[in-house]
Amino acid sequence: MKKLGWSLLIFVFPIITLCTCSSGNGASNDEVDRKVDSLISLMTLDEKIGQLTLYANDLNPTGPQKTTFCENEISNGRVGGVFNVLGTDNVYRLQKQAVTNTRLRIPLLFGFDVIHGFRTIFPIPFAEACTWDPELIKKSATLAAKEATAWGLNWTFNPMVDIARDPRWGRVSEGSGEDIFLASLIAKAKVQGYQGDDLSAPYTMAACVKHFAAYGAPIGGRDYNTVDISERTLSEVYLPPYKAAVDAGVLSVMSSFNELDGMPCTANKKLLSQLLKDEWGFKGFVVSDWTSVKELTAHGIAKDEAHAAELALKAGLDMDMQSGIFSENLKKLVSNNLVDEQQIDNAVKRILRVKYLLGLFDNPYLYIDKKRQEEITASQEIMDLALLEAKKSIVLLKNENYSNSKLLPLKKNLRKIALIGPLASNRINLLGSWHGHADTSIVKTILESLSEKLPNTKIEYTQGASFTGTDKSGFNKAIQTVQKSEIVICVIGENNALSGEAASRSNIDIPGVQLDLLKELIKTGKPIVTIVMAGRPLILDWLEENLPAIIFTGQLGTRSGDAISAVLTGEYNPSGKLAMSFPRNVGQVPIFYNHKNTGRPFDAKDRYTSKYIDVSNEPLYPFGYGLSYTTFNYSDLVLDKQTISSTDTLKITFTLKNTGNFDGEETCQLYIRDMVASVTRPVKELKAFKKVYLKKGEQVIISFTLTANDLKFFNEDMIYQYEPGEFAVFVGGNSRDLIEEKFELL
Ligand code: BGC
Numbered sequence: 001m002k003k004l005g006w007s008l009l010i011f012v013f014p015i016i017t018l019c020t021c022s023s024g025n026g027a028s029n030d031e032v033d034r035k036v037d038s039l040i041s042l043m044t045l046d047e048k049i050g051q052l053t054l055y056a057n058d059l060n061p062t063g064p065q066k067t068t069f070c071e072n073e074i075s076n077g078r079v080g081g082v083f084n085v086l087g088t089d090n091v092y093r094l095q096k097q098a099v100t101n102t103r104l105r106i107p108l109l110f111g112f113d114v115i116h117g118f119r120t121i122f123p124i125p126f127a128e129a130c131t132w133d134p135e136l137i138k139k140s141a142t143l144a145a146k147e148a149t150a151w152g153l154n155w156t157f158n159p160m161v162d163i164a165r166d167p168r169w170g171r172v173s174e175g176s177g178e179d180i181f182l183a184s185l186i187a188k189a190k191v192q193g194y195q196g197d198d199l200s201a202p203y204t205m206a207a208c209v210k211h212f213a214a215y216g217a218p219i220g221g222r223d224y225n226t227v228d229i230s231e232r233t234l235s236e237v238y239l240p241p242y243k244a245a246v247d248a249g250v251l252s253v254m255s256s257f258n259e260l261d262g263m264p265c266t267a268n269k270k271l272l273s274q275l276l277k278d279e280w281g282f283k284g285f286v287v288s289d290w291t292s293v294k295e296l297t298a299h300g301i302a303k304d305e306a307h308a309a310e311l312a313l314k315a316g317l318d319m320d321m322q323s324g325i326f327s328e329n330l331k332k333l334v335s336n337n338l339v340d341e342q343q344i345d346n347a348v349k350r351i352l353r354v355k356y357l358l359g360l361f362d363n364p365y366l367y368i369d370k371k372r373q374e375e376i377t378a379s380q381e382i383m384d385l386a387l388l389e390a391k392k393s394i395v396l397l398k399n400e401n402y403s404n405s406k407l408l409p410l411k412k413n414l415r416k417i418a419l420i421g422p423l424a425s426n427r428i429n430l431l432g433s434w435h436g437h438a439d440t441s442i443v444k445t446i447l448e449s450l451s452e453k454l455p456n457t458k459i460e461y462t463q464g465a466s467f468t469g470t471d472k473s474g475f476n477k478a479i480q481t482v483q484k485s486e487i488v489i490c491v492i493g494e495n496n497a498l499s500g501e502a503a504s505r506s507n508i509d510i511p512g513v514q515l516d517l518l519k520e521l522i523k524t525g526k527p528i529v530t531i532v533m534a535g536r537p538l539i540l541d542w543l544e545e546n547l548p549a550i551i552f553t554g555q556l557g558t559r560s561g562d563a564i565s566a567v568l569t570g571e572y573n574p575s576g577k578l579a580m581s582f583p584r585n586v587g588q589v590p591i592f593y594n595h596k597n598t599g600r601p602f603d604a605k606d607r608y609t610s611k612y613i614d615v616s617n618e619p620l621y622p623f624g625y626g627l628s629y630t631t632f633n634y635s636d637l638v639l640d641k642q643t644i645s646s647t648d649t650l651k652i653t654f655t656l657k658n659t660g661n662f663d664g665e666e667t668c669q670l671y672i673r674d675m676v677a678s679v680t681r682p683v684k685e686l687k688a689f690k691k692v693y694l695k696k697g698e699q700v701i702i703s704f705t706l707t708a709n710d711l712k713f714f715n716e717d718m719i720y721q722y723e724p725g726e727f728a729v730f731v732g733g734n735s736r737d738l739i740e741e742k743f744e745l746l
Pocket of ligand 1: 113157210289290501
């Protein structure tokens with residue numbers, strides 16, 4: 001570039017940049033790289049370090065508030081992005097400071113945890129996963145992005161794709177459950193949903209896959225705790241969903257709080273540089289989790305904050321969230337030759353690239369548009385999709401006969417219903433722990449929705465018990481209400497604070513005295529429908545033994561009331577399938593369907609086999625489980641070949657029949673097992689699924705295909721390959737109740 005005087009440069013350069021770079025997907029990678037390199041060549045070291053610094057707005061903390069976010073820092077060019085800024089006026093004010101007060105006028109990123117919606121809230125991710133519907137989940141991410149971007153935001157800290165096998169961990173609510181295949185499809189769907197086809201459009205935003213890596217496996221299920229898993233488990237179970245997000249083009253990755261094999265992920269070179277950037281070819285940037293750079297000192301690998309900055313940057317971390325440690329230390333580290341400026345340039349390049357792709361250099365105010373905000377926020381389109389997704393997330397766990405017919409759906413001619421429980425007439429706790437900037441005024445309670453749907457039925461509501469504590473003073477009133485009614489609907493479970501970040505529980509029973517309340521209500525002899533709403537699998541063994549009808553819902557968001565009422569009344573036939581196994585007691589945890597066989601697999605007649613002496617090995621409800629008001633029968637499983645070569649396609653067909661009295665949707669699941677391999681393999685692995693809607697009495701032939709690629713695994717040398725031999729194929733409506741055939745790979 002031609003030499004210009006500084007003052008002229010300050011004035012002219014951004015204009016040149018803004019005008020000539022057609023950013024977003026219109027620009028080729030080379031063109032973006034060229035623009036970024038030319039901008040970096042103009043930057044001072046301080047300005048570069050500024051780009052690597054991310055602060056939270058003081059007003060809306062989502063973690064310990066260690067660094068005071070100071071607006072002057074923006075004007076001084078010492079900030080690359082801000083998060084948790086609410087309201088377009090605030091976004092505008094801060095962006096204006098960045099693009100008018102700083103020398104190079106580099107726009108800011110505005111981040112937020114848009115986890116399952118922003119103003120209109122969709123079901124929590126764990127519930128969304130129970131839809132087994134990646135297309136629908138993609139749409140919900142698209143609409144969440146549409147709403148959030150209209151509020152000035154351009155970067156979401158989502159999807160969280162941490163596989164979770166331990167329901168004590170509070171953050172199972174934010175992920176897609178225990179299965180690798182399902183979680184990987186959802187990871188891809190969400191990235192595509194948020195980022196869309198045109199990142200520079202005003203209604204798409206950069207996604208951030210988190211928490212890299214294996215944050216979902218803390219010892220004892222305790223949040224932030226050490227993770228200690230084998231390389232094989234890491235590669236086979238935990239890494240694939242992050243990889244799926246990277247393959248889908250995710251623009252940022254968040255490093256996790258935990259360590260892996262003795263190395264905290266925020267300073268983990270193997271993970272951030274060798275695997276993510278070199279091997280997987282990730283082109284976006286890596287941001288730390290909240291103060292996780294600073295926490296390298298507590299981990300005991302950094303002697304002070306400067307050392308922490310050095311370790312994190314050298315490992316491949318590009319942006320420091322909230323520690324302020326890059327900002328305070330990198331310059332000195334460069335002058336002391338402890339950090340190479342080229343390394344800083346590499347990080348800056350990755351961040352600026354994303355800013356270009358978002359269209360921020362063309363228009364830093366692209367995402368600020370009050371008119372669009374008014375039109376889009378809680379629009380009919382978003383509210384409708386939130387309802388559809390909420391309905392599809394609902395899992396029917398049990399529905400037994402009560403005086404000769406199933407208790408659910410509710411009979412049409414009911415005169416009196418008792419509605420009991422702390423979630424029956426509650427708004428905020430229907431939204432989950434990360435409910436964005438939810439508009440609670442548009443949330444309808446279950447009481448309100450059910451009353452609308454059943455205008456001729458008297459619905460009497462009593463809370464009965466609260467979420468936590470030991471207070472039973474509401475029991476009597478609840479019992480009296482129940483005694484006057486024909487049927488009881490109890491809506492119990494967890495409130496927002498009982499799951500999510502920093503909400504691990506050692507006891508995953510239904511909290512407080514809610515179960516005691518049920519035990520009292522059952523004594524009245526009235527039929528009870530129990531709706532359990534929670535951010536994680538809970539222990540439901542007593543309910544399963546004693547109650548005729550049980551529904552599980554995660555927190556379903558803004559349209560919870562309407563979705564649950566639609567299922568209760570039969571307007572919607574439930575179709576959700578569990579994305580995690582539900583244990584019988586907490587001692588079974590961790591429990592997951594794709595476990596190994598062991599050398600002494602369970603045998604009831606042989607004491608010296610792998611089992612508990614006080615509880616079965618099986619979960620109460622297996623992965624993939626969920627009933628419908630109708631019933632489905634699987635039969636005639638046929639494989640088109642008994643043997644396949646590595647280039648063949650195996651066609652698997654079976655008949656699915658709707659054998660009940662309702663039209664309904666089934667999620668047909670296909671699992672495989674490698675019977676003998678050079679290393680041990682899981683007893684089942686999900687490889688495909690299909691959602692099928694059948695009218696009552698209807699039957700269809702369904703087909704799946706498998707190729708040798710679907711049979712790959714890491715061998716003893718950690719090479720990803722398939723091996724010849726015998727395989728079992730299973731098909732069914734959950735991971736337990738399956739029909740089976742065998743084939744051989746030559
Ligand atoms: C969480 C992240 C979140 C970040 C910003 C952290 O405490 O672990 O998931 O994105 O805060 O809110």
